[in-house]
Amino acid sequence: MAGDAAQLIVPGPEGERQVRVSSPSRVLWPEVGITKLELAEYLVAVGVPFIEANGGRPVSLQRFPEGVDGEQFFSKNPPRGAPEWLRSVTVTYPSGRRHPQVVLDEPAGAVWAAQMNTIVFHPWASRAENTDNPDQLRIDLDPQPGTGFAEAVPIALALRDLLGEVGLTGFVKSSGSRGIHVFAPIEPEHEFLDVRHAVIALGRELERRMPDLVTTNWWKEERGDRIFIDYNQANRDRTMAGAYSPRPLPQATVSCPLEWSELETTDPTTLTIRTVPTRLAEVGDPWAGMHDEPGRLDTLLEWWRRDLDDGLGELPFPPDFPKMPGEPTRVQPSRAKRDD
Template sequence: MADALELTVDGRAVRVSNPDKVYFPERGITKGDVVNYFLAVGEGILRALHERPTTLERWPGGVVPGAKLSTRQDHRGDAFFQKRVPKGAPDWVQTARIAFPSGRYADEVCPTELAVVVWAANLGTLTFHPWPVRRPEVDHPDQLRIDLDPQPGTDFRDAVRAAHELRPLLDELGLQGFPKTSGGRGLHVYVPIQPKWTFVEVRRALIALGRELERRMPDRVTVNWWKEERGERIFIDYNQMARDRTIASAYSVRPNPRARVSCPVTWDELDDVSPEDFDVTTVPARFAELGDPHADIAQHAFSLEPLLDLVAQHERDGVGGDLPYPPEYPKMAGEPKRVQPSRARDD
């Protein structure tokens, strides 16, 4: 069993300790296998992370039975989110300073080269959570991220149906979306936008988009924040565009027993693929054969104005207004009461 590997990644020396450590026991996938996976899809994952402040989701003990992720409420988990650059990081690991909703600041890892991805993988990072911004415009998103989140009673196929209605809606608005699997049951669609608008404006734009999709698919799609009101529908998680909310990057490994991957796909593939098709063992060959379906995402930057016009139209029609923020956020201007409807009725 090797104690360590010394890799050279684009001219950088990167040490990988305990490469034979099993990270996914159901598949026998080791830490070294995960590192080799990231090297195989290096161009794709670096495209997804480049110049973006990135939270590291670290599983240093692997995804073993019983392992759990620390939360804001319980910090005793086996895995954790690392928002600040780890101590002792090499001097070539660059950072970006971001502000949290609380007003506090942090210097997050900001990948600029593939060696940073491999270095992070050595620390047990499986999932990379980049902000929808790039340096130096860290307060102005350059991506509108649409999270099609299946609720109980729905699945990936329901998310695909919603995506098929979403695509022509984006076309009508002069926008283009780039879909990927989430690595779980859902779908993500990224729309590259001009970095001109604030998080508040982009979030409101996503709410308007979700409301319009809900209007077209009322029995299949919802923007209701409270779970008790969602029903068996696909939830458009508009709060993924709130400051400090992130989505697993393309080509990130997800912490499930099968080591599935969040994988970019084409619109034409959606009806024929399944989340189970994409994992650490299968995606490298796909990447080598087909390349990255998101290869030209950075070549686009669409205007948000059509969606902001839709925000204004909804407000004129009396169906607009803000929706609740996540519970850890300070009270936001124009936000409705942050209490679930059943409790409000009890009060």
């Protein structure tokens, strides 16, 4: 009933916290009957690796007050009524505007966010102590219509090898949908624009090696059925679902870290709120210790400069970004031809 509430005891680095979950029987995923309480209990079960992956960073909360079939919105500012132990940090958005954003430091913060009907957690690639310099290189492998996870797998494996060539170590996870995310820890010594350029350089090299399977074309009409390297996910204030974050899909799938050795045999639709805690208990966290040995972007930025010298310039930014230096016209190619 609406007036019911559950109290969860959540372990954490500062000891146990009690977090109230109102309307615990509210169904958030109707197709599989997963409730708000079950979501909160999931976040307790995966709390340690969840915070290791997503904690200490600005995070956007994607909230679904009526469940995954209802309206949603992004909450970046600390919501009213946030507990006093919940931290925030001031970040700078692409427009230049500065504003505080939530930081999760312990599992209780994630459970509190679930109480606020958060389903997807979107952490920044930079840490709260240094929001301007990412410590993760993130590559989003985005399947196009007619393709899916299976088509992205060989691209991810080739990407892993390419990262190794430039001195970086790739960590892989399912997106929770059809795609694959590959992260590489890096020294936090470059601005977001440089990291974006490193992703573009990486994508272009992969495109050269696998031209029929990979594309960096921003415009959908030019991609065909190739896997898109979504380089714009490397921009400031651009995020993707964090590791162990649920997704708002009918089966309550999770963006789940994987071992490279299991990628080819994984069915991402089986990685759900109800299965991932058991998996975690059996196989551990494939992303444990990710940041023990961060790499550098020197070689990728050399590739970026090489491509500039060869006439390959900047690529389009998202439509809500200010016009950037060297950026081509943000006009769909077919429309540009008609205008000519």
